[in-house]
Amino acid sequence: MQASSGKSAGLAIALVSAFAFGGSGVAAKPLIEAGLDPLHVVWLRVAGAALIMLPLAWRHRDLVRRKPALLLGFGLLAVAGVQAFYFASISRIPVGVALLVEYLGPALVLGWIRFVQRRPVTRAAALGVVLAVTGLACVVEVWAGLGFDVLGLLLALGAACCQACYFILSDHGGDGEDRADPLGVIAYGLLVGAGVLTVVARPWGMDFSVLGGEVGMGGTRVPAWLLLAWVVLLATVLAYITGVVSVRKLSPQVAGVVACLEAVVATVLAWVLLREHLSLPQILGGALVLVGAFIAQSQAPKAPSSGPVASGPGRKPSRPPEPAGPLAEPIEAPVVATANAADEDAAEGELSAGRAGT
Template structure:
């Protein structure tokens, strides 16, 4: 039980760290977007920067590429490139809040996959946590404001949700036989190659990266924001996320990941001055409650049954060897 408790505690810590790292991407990307960079360019800089930073790790784990090529290719295609490409294509057709809400249905898809396909029972507490977190997310993004339905946009947002679900399921599939950094490094390389087809980095205004951009009244080098996106909001975020799934479960880690949206909105409020409405505050509380319900549903491993003491053998009779 002590080992299970340690795994649950460390898994929760990794999940929260991953959500915080992912949540910091919005406030870091916003000044770059305000400076005129296209969202696809910012996304490409994020994954390509992570791939460059993790290139030595990929070289070190070259055996993993031969041992698990399908896993690494799938990780780069779906969680890292697929989510970004589908999400940015979706927000060109439907409101950002609706697209974000649909994307974060990923943990719900994980729950359904776990129950229907894998036939693994899901605790009521975990299911309730996901439902509460989804409801809170709807309040956070104020999904009721200015909804405009577009069939293609909704399908693209659902594609982002599928990619997010694949992130948790593939991380669970890797387990302990693959180093998380190997998965992230090769995933970033694959994602950077795929995103190059959409972002066309040769059209990126590279001069902007040499400027300083205002963040809460302080001029910050644009390149420092790119490094933050690549190192913290991508490499660290994905690595800690994989570690969290290994210690918890895809369902629980997915629910805790809703803290990413709370972190992003709170940081936007603190760093960018974007005020929170009462509905968003209520939604933030609901997301935290939902994540707490889900993570506390992790069952503790049963204590091993005590081994009954072995009764001492009866003394052997001493044979009379006298002649």
């Protein structure tokens, strides 16, 4: 009963994260249309979140000594890497294609668990990934701008690898007293990401006057600062915190499939708030993503069996450990990007229904 309760809580938190990340593009697109460069919006997003999380970084400053590799990896891969690769890819290939390739991340997570960690993966998780990616292809209407550019596809695949690292790192942080606090990991990850993106985005050339005025959002004028607050507080701070916690309560593979709902959320919010049209394939694709996420979280992988181990000379071998319960049991470790992050903001901004760029 307790495992089932933990799984339900993890799924609910994962959904909150998907909704938070999914709303980033809807809030960012009006800012981009008002004259801000997409990379500058991404920098504002990450730098603003890093500033808010600064007190937590100071509180957990011991992580710099205990987990320097984890913090650096989270910041470089989960925060900055996803966005940098994503923006580079959409400069060469259609946004829908780039977004679809990026969301191969959950499939890469399954590959990592199966072939690198040599842990079993349930058929339900694999089927969920296939259905979610297929549905995502419909949501972004990938056929509308289908084109091939080898370098562009490689860059998009780089974003997918960084997204996979987000989920994998979210599940690594040590055991017991050595376990890294997720809030500290997120805080330092954002700080590292903000530093990298400062070099890439060069915000000193930004038109800051846009933030002092109003921008159009679905025919309504709203303060630019209000949308920026949405991007920073909800689509970044809340999204990353709930994302890391959900991975620890569920598992990287389940959380990864649920994260595919971000594109569906972005599409629906763009329809409601930005009055962007939703086609029948997008609606059917969104339903397929939901089915895939449901199937993936419905079963749990079995824990790896270590086999009989002798207790000592002349003693009978001890019984192998019982299989783990539902997929709700965490692997134990911290996360990063993801989701994904700023690349979602850009994707949503340019995708009539999607994200504007983890």
